[in-house]
Amino acid sequence: MANPRELDKRRKSVRNIRKITRTMELIATARFKKAMDRAAAATAYTDRITQLVSDLTKTGLKVSHPLLEKREKTDRAVLLVLTANRGLCGGFNGNLIRAALERWKELKAEVPDCRLEISGKRGIGGFKFRGYQADQSYTHFEDKPSFAEVELIANRFLDEYTVGAIDRLDVVYTKYESIARQHVAVETLLPLGSLGTEDSTTDDSSAVAGPQYDFLPSPESILEEVVPTSFKVKLFKCFLDSAVSEQIARMVAMKGATENAGELIKSLSMQYNRARQGRITSELMDLIGGVEALK
Numbered sequence: 001m002a003n004p005r006e007l008d009k010r011r012k013s014v015r016n017i018r019k020i021t022r023t024m025e026l027i028a029t030a031r032f033k034k035a036m037d038r039a040a041a042a043t044a045y046t047d048r049i050t051q052l053v054s055d056l057t058k059t060g061l062k063v064s065h066p067l068l069e070k071r072e073k074t075d076r077a078v079l080l081v082l083t084a085n086r087g088l089c090g091g092f093n094g095n096l097i098r099a100a101l102e103r104w105k106e107l108k109a110e111v112p113d114c115r116l117e118i119s120g121k122r123g124i125g126g127f128k129f130r131g132y133q134a135d136q137s138y139t140h141f142e143d144k145p146s147f148a149e150v151e152l153i154a155n156r157f158l159d160e161y162t163v164g165a166i167d168r169l170d171v172v173y174t175k176y177e178s179i180a181r182q183h184v185a186v187e188t189l190l191p192l193g194s195l196g197t198e199d200s201t202t203d204d205s206s207a208v209a210g211p212q213y214d215f216l217p218s219p220e221s222i223l224e225e226v227v228p229t230s231f232k233v234k235l236f237k238c239f240l241d242s243a244v245s246e247q248i249a250r251m252v253a254m255k256g257a258t259e260n261a262g263e264l265i266k267s268l269s270m271q272y273n274r275a276r277q278g279r280i281t282s283e284l285m286d287l288i289g290g291v292e293a294l295k
Contacts, residue, residue, distance in 0.1 A: 004279060007272040011265055018261035024088065025254035031143045032247035038144075039176055039240040046237045049230045053192075053223075067158070067192045067227050071167040077111040078157070078166050079104055082173040082242040083123030085139060092174065092249035093122040099184045100172040101130065107170070115166075119239075143247055145239040147232075154232040161190050173238045174245035182245040187238075192231055 081100040083093050100123070107114045117136040118124050124137050141149065160166045169190035176182050 004275040011268040021257040028251040035244035074167040077168040083120030089250035090253040097126040176241040
């Protein structure tokens with residue numbers, strides 16, 4: 001027969017765990033709402049500046065920018081992986097690490113010189129466990145990455161790409177589409193040649209109508225400002241998407257853990273009541289047996 005005291009002790013332990021998971025669920029929910037607002041605001045800006053670059057490349061004028069031109073040969077590449085500093089968020093980090101490992105092996109097979117940069121303690125530890133040491137690591141990005149912090153990394157990538165120190169930049173992160181849908185994305189941010197064509201199939205009327213802007217002083221001078229900014233904004237959007245997706249994953253995981261703890265508490269309560277009733281019945285039978293013996 002189960003020991004009622006042990007069952008009661010275990011039930012109290014599960015109740016304490018449920019309080020913790022419930023609290024973490026509420027914290028993740030609050031952080032998610034704030035992160036979602038920032039990601040939604042950045043999405044509109046990113047789409048608009050991407051469309052602006054696309055319009056500039058459709059003007060019919062001969063405009064060029066180093067960031068828009070693909071290299072004839074890729075000799076140096078960088079893989080940037082965006083993971084979380086903390087766990088307890090379901091398969092968020094595991095899915096990212098698996099996708100990043102696959103892309104890393106592909107790059108190593110195709111590109112002679114590859115560099116690995118990881119954001120998040122979980123990703124750093126996951127790659128180190130598998131025998132890969134990050135060349136550059138970041139642990140200061142939480143649920144509120146700032147544009148100023150991301151801009152420092154973006155400027156370094158821009159400088160390296162301009163002088164030929166790198167030929168390609170891939171980013172692995174969790175892309176946020178809606179509350180119900182997030183998925184691991186592997187995108188090539190440098191070179192930015194895709195910016196001029198990714199929206200070309202969505203709005204053919206603008207291409208037929210011709211240029212919508214008057215450029216002053218020239219499209220080239222505007223590109224010098226807009227193209228680097230578009231890269232910075234896209235990289236910042238990757239960090240924002242990763243932050244909001246992490247909070248959603250943690251919110252869902254903690255909600256499931258809280259519900260499972262509640263079910264376990266019910267099961268333990270039933271076992272406790274049965275064990276307690278069995279012990280009381282046993283004591284009553286012993287008492288009745290003693291009375292009968294005295295007779």
